[in-house]
Amino acid sequence: MKNKFLTITKNGTNEIIIKKSKFITNIARVETEEEAKEFLAAVCEEHKKATHNCFAYLIGQTDQIQRESDNGEPSGTAGVPILEALRKNEVHNTAVVVTRYFGGIKLGAGGLIRAYSNSASQAVETVGIVEKVLQTKINITVPYKLNDSLQYYLNENNFVISNISYGAAVTIETATTSENVTNFVAELNDQLAGKGEIVIGEEEYIEIPYHPKKEAK
Incomplete structure (x- = not known):
């Protein structure tokens, strides 16, 4: 695959x-x-x-x-x-x-x-063309006070937020390449000072907009 x-x-x-x-x-x-x-x-x-x-x-x-x-x-x-x-x-x-x-x-x-x-x-x-990239889904649940800083961190590092659920806490769904899961989880724990719950999901293809490179004239 x-x-x-x-x-x-x-x-x-x-x-x-x-x-x-x-x-x-x-x-x-x-x-x-x-x-x-x-x-x-x-x-x-x-x-x-x-x-x-x-x-x-x-x-x-x-x-x-x-x-x-x-x-x-x-x-x-x-x-x-x-x-x-x-x-x-x-x-x-x-x-x-x-x-x-x-x-x-x-x-x-x-x-x-x-x-x-x-x-x-x-x-x-x-x-149009889309790139389908095999990635591992990650669900991150944090207290409301950490929501803004977590979203800022994800956006600044180009992680796509695919869903946000609001309940007793905030759960944000994102994804990363499968080989980057261990590093990503470690970085999240540092960012959240261990105050978030991180659940690793299954691998699936995530669609990313694709823009072909134009040939130089």
């Missing part, structure tokens, strides 16, 4: 017009091939009168499952460009269907490759 990987932030739709042909791209997060097939079937049913419904999907943190289809377009001009667009953006567990309504003007092989590649890339850009 990888400590972190990229996927899309959410499901979405994007549309572009190229030489009177309409390209509608639906993109979705999928965890299994069954989910990918259900997503594909739903899009194809919605656009059953379309000229083509071309698709590609990658499933698994190392893309163990990869599928693509030209759906009647010339071989290699649709499914592979969609798949390559996903690979270029390094997103996993993602399915894309690009629906084409033919506008009467042929694009040629090169034009089709660019159209399907750009459609998929723009869809990824539209919905």
Whole structure:
């Protein structure tokens, strides 16, 4: 299991017009091939009168499952460009269907490759990318008088506060990388002078906004 990987932030739709042909791209997060097939079937049913419904999907943190289809377009001009667009953006567990309504003007092989590649890339850009990082959840319960100082400490050290519960005391939920748990707990005990209760939870993937680095010109 990888400590972190990229996927899309959410499901979405994007549309572009190229030489009177309409390209509608639906993109979705999928965890299994069954989910990918259900997503594909739903899009194809919605656009059953379309000229083509071309698709590609990658499933698994190392893309163990990869599928693509030209759906009647010339071989290699649709499914592979969609798949390559996903690979270029390094997103996993993602399915894309690009629906084409033919506008009467042929694009040629090169034009089709660019159209399907750009459609998929723009869809990824539209919905955004998130980084899923494997972390261990930590619950910290403190008296109310320590609440402000604890939150300040967590914020200053870039720990994400995912939940705060107010009862007889304040319980704050955060997380850290699994290899940092021991150090983090020690630092918390120092910060709280032993006056807090720290409960170590299970490992799970936490989503963090991701901004690809722009290439230098």
